[in-house]
Amino acid sequence: MVRIRPCSVPDCHDKVSRRYHIPTDKVIRDIWLQRIGNPKLSETEEKNIKYYVVCANHFHSKCIQANGILLSNSLPSLKLKKNTDTAMLSSFLEVQKDITMITPEKVRDAIKRTSEPTRLSPIEELTVSKPKKIYPAKRLFGIENAPSTSKGNVALSHLNEEYDEGFYKVNHSSNEDTVKEVVESRTLGKCNSNEGMLTLVGVKRHSLLSPHAKTLYLAANKQLRTANRVNKPVSTKKKELS
Structure with missing residues (x-):
């Protein structure tokens, strides 16, 4: 008999629904942990979190394909216990503030915004001034050291x-x-x-x-x-x- 891992969401006792492992991507993983609201996971070593699972009851139907596979970048959003752990909220508040949607497409866009560096203005919009050519100052000659007129531009x-x-x-x-x-x-x-x-x-x-x-x-x-x-x-x- 195959042992089914328990769902990591507190007070969830489902034993038949499909399970999905907590992702290893740090951005997605942190959002999962914040939404799951399980204090035990916050104390677990980072390398071991990937072994914990969440059942299909906590995902929108748009996040699960017909074959039962969870779309990448999906977030748990259903039947979640309200998180009252203020310390945990502070740990993931920055990410949670940026991502407030549940569809995979919107999650991908949010992750892209948080992971990409600030873009500079396009090169074509920049105004590049060409340095002016500087000519050496002409030397003033006295009577004794005046130059020959065989070469030069002096009339x-x-x-x-x-x-x-x-x-x-x-x-x-x-x-x-x-x-x-x-x-x-x-x-x-x-x-x-x-x-x-x-x-x-x-x-x-x-x-x-x-x-x-x-x-x-x-x-x-x-x-x-x-x-x-x-x-x-x-x-x-x-x-x-x-």
Whole structure:
């Protein structure tokens, strides 16, 4: 004779109805235990709870298939003793609050809500700002370390004006003096009082000057070389020979 396990629902003495084991899924199992309301189960080790059963009298007919098999995610909902154990209510209240239905379909939806992590907004709804391309700041050069114009985006006309005024105090857009007048009146000055600077800087940078200022530079440089030859002191050795 087959021994029938007793129903775990308190005060249920049915001995003929089909039995269903308490599920092992933690979410479903906790709801079963809360609804069964059997204090003995709350003291049972978790690994042994699966051996306890509930009879078919406590399930809705929609939860049981024609062949007598209980649908997954079904919950006991009929002929249950009202749970007065406040300690037990507090243990399963969170789950019970979320799941208040008895049909398997609704139970599956409730479990899905409690087990799935919070979803983020779809990627297409996110606004992603493309980082702006940052260009290195342009370096400002002084007269001594100005770059060559063979490479770069600086307009040559701008450099002409800058070098004209920077080296020779000549503004070619407003200076109306002729080359001869500029040379003879020595209006072709320099910011630096060192006369050697004219030749040193001029030789290196005169290609950056405007045509007008370049003409003035060449004329003044020629005059300077001529004056140096004329004023060159005669060597002592030549004087002695004479």
